[in-house]
Amino acid sequence: MSPRLTTRFWIDAYLARLRLADIAAFVVAHGDDTAGAVLVKLATLDGQAQLFQRSFDLTSGARVWVTLTKGGERDVDAAIQRQRGFDPDLWVIEVEDRQGRSLLDQDGLSA
Template identity: 70%
Template sequence: MPEPRLAAGFWVQAYLRRLSLHDIPAFVTAHGDDTAGAALIKLNTLDGQARAYTRMFDLATGAQIWTELTGGEEAEVDAAIARQRSFDSDLWVIEVEDRQGRHLLDEDGLS
């Protein structure tokens, strides 16, 4: 039986709260569908560089895992995110700002 999925809006609020507990600033830059929207995380390291992460289905394990969609110059990452939003209007985009490159996506409970 498939694992139950959290509503997207609930997951986003929990993620933002967890980041705030670590004093990592984060902002919703695109509000997706509250129930079924997917989340895309932009990690801005505040040095002109950024990375975007999306959750994918791992065929080997059956788990949802975070993978890097793209990385590099912030403008290039923003363009890739805009392309994703152009064909998925339900997509949430959360921008995380951390010079150390922390996003917490590898912590328990965020997959």
């Protein structure tokens, strides 16, 4: 069994990858450094947004990013607040990119 990366390590690597691609990103909520769950909000700066959450694919056992909700940015923000009410250790990363790039589908981030 391989050691798990801490959430903080993954967050730092993700933010660095976004910076290298000239994509703005901010930590909106700082969760548990070791094992906090992560939500990624992708705002396309036109009033729309999408919220991603890491989940397990039951058929393959892989960890995958799924869309928790999408639509108007206010609605997505409300969904984030509900999730934070359930999980105080939750990380929230806000990514802002007019082209809709989150990089979550890239190697090293997708699984």
